[in-house]
Amino acid sequence: MADKGNGAVSGQKDLADWKLSPDWADWHWQLAHRITRPEEAARLLGLPEGALAGAAQAAETYPMAVTPYYLSLIDAKDANCPIRRMAIPDPAELNVTTDDIEDPSQEDSYSPLPAIIHRYPDRLLITGSLECATYCRHCFRKRKVGGKRENVSLADIRAGIAYIRENEAIRDVLISGGDPLMLNDDIIEDIVRELREIPHVELIRIGTRTPVTMPQRISDELLDRLKKYHPVWVNTHFNHPREFSPESERALARLADAGFPLGNQSVLLKGINDNVDTMRELIQLLVKNRVRPYYLYHCDYLPGLRHFRTPLSRGIELLEQLIGFTTGFAIPTYVIDAPGGGGKIPLAPDYFVKNAKDEIILKNFEGTHYPVHVTE
Numbered sequence: 001m002a003d004k005g006n007g008a009v010s011g012q013k014d015l016a017d018w019k020l021s022p023d024w025a026d027w028h029w030q031l032a033h034r035i036t037r038p039e040e041a042a043r044l045l046g047l048p049e050g051a052l053a054g055a056a057q058a059a060e061t062y063p064m065a066v067t068p069y070y071l072s073l074i075d076a077k078d079a080n081c082p083i084r085r086m087a088i089p090d091p092a093e094l095n096v097t098t099d100d101i102e103d104p105s106q107e108d109s110y111s112p113l114p115a116i117i118h119r120y121p122d123r124l125l126i127t128g129s130l131e132c133a134t135y136c137r138h139c140f141r142k143r144k145v146g147g148k149r150e151n152v153s154l155a156d157i158r159a160g161i162a163y164i165r166e167n168e169a170i171r172d173v174l175i176s177g178g179d180p181l182m183l184n185d186d187i188i189e190d191i192v193r194e195l196r197e198i199p200h201v202e203l204i205r206i207g208t209r210t211p212v213t214m215p216q217r218i219s220d221e222l223l224d225r226l227k228k229y230h231p232v233w234v235n236t237h238f239n240h241p242r243e244f245s246p247e248s249e250r251a252l253a254r255l256a257d258a259g260f261p262l263g264n265q266s267v268l269l270k271g272i273n274d275n276v277d278t279m280r281e282l283i284q285l286l287v288k289n290r291v292r293p294y295y296l297y298h299c300d301y302l303p304g305l306r307h308f309r310t311p312l313s314r315g316i317e318l319l320e321q322l323i324g325f326t327t328g329f330a331i332p333t334y335v336i337d338a339p340g341g342g343g344k345i346p347l348a349p350d351y352f353v354k355n356a357k358d359e360i361i362l363k364n365f366e367g368t369h370y371p372v373h374v375t376e
C-alpha cells in the first residue's frame, strides 16, 4: 500500500478503503496485509506523533502482527481502547519482576515431543502452528509464538499424531498453538482426519482466536472440510464485548450452524475486562452467539504481563457479582494455571458461612443466610 504521507487522515482513509474492498473478506489478503510495525499502525489509525512511543522497542522482543480487520476495531480516540491494548506493543512488556517465570505452567517439561504438551492423563495438546493472525500482547505462550521463533514442522506434527496413536489413554485432543487455523485447509483437514481415524480419540478440539482477530478464516470451504469429522469442538478467545462485530458474529454463526460446539476462554485483564459490567456483557454476548463461556484465566505470571494482571481476588469478586445475576451456564470457571506446572486450579466464591448443630449456614447470591441440614 502506498504511503500517502500526510498523516492521520490519509491513514484512516486507507483503512476505510480497505474495508470497502472485496479483498477484505479474503483471509489470505488479511494475513498478507498484517500490520507489523507500530508506526504503520499509528499512521493507519491517525494517531498523533509519539502516541506509540516505546512500542517499536517492545515489538523487537515480542513481535507485532495485527490483521487490518482487528486494527479496524480500535477506537483511535481512546488511548485505553481495549483492542489497542491487546494488539499494539507496549513498553511495559519489557518490565520483568522477580515473580515472573518464562514458562509458569512448565509446559516444556510436559512436552515429550516438539508438537506435544501432555499434562493430563486422558488428553493432550498438539501444536498445529506457532503463528497467529494477530499476536496478542497478553499471550501466555509469548516465549514461543511469532517472529523468528521456530515453528513446528509437519514432521513434528506427524510425530505427534503417532504419539497419540500409540497412547490409548488419550481420548481428547486439543489442536492448538499459536493458532492451528494459520495452516492451510489441506493440512488442517489432514490433521483432523488422521486424528479421527484413531479409534481411542473420542473428542477433537481446535483452539483458535481467528473468529476474534480474523473471522474471514471461518470460510464455508473450511467448515465443509472439517464438519465431516465431528465431534469437533472449537474453543475461541474473546476477551471484550468490543471484539464482537458483524463479521465475528457471522463466523460464530457459521461454526454453530455447521455443528461445531463452541467454547470460549477469556483471560482476566486489568483495565480491559476486570469490571462486572464488561464481563457480564461479554459472557452474555457469547451465549447469545451460541458460545459457552468456559474458562476465565487468571493472567499468568509471565515476564511483561504485570500491567495486565489483577489480584487473584478480583476474579472471585467478579464471579460473586455474576453468579445468580445472569444465566448460570454463561458463567465461566475462573482458573489459575498453577505456577510450577500444577495444572488448572478452579477458584470460586465461598457461600459457606458457618457450622451449626446438624446444620451448616450457607448464604445465597443476595447474601441472605440459609440453614441446610447436613444429615440425610
Ligand code: SF4
Residues within 6 Å of the ligand: 131, 132, 133, 134, 135, 136, 138, 139, 140, 141, 142, 145, 177, 178, 179, 209
Ligand atoms: S492467538 Fe493465542 S497463541 Fe496466538 S498470540 Fe493470541 S493468545 Fe497467544
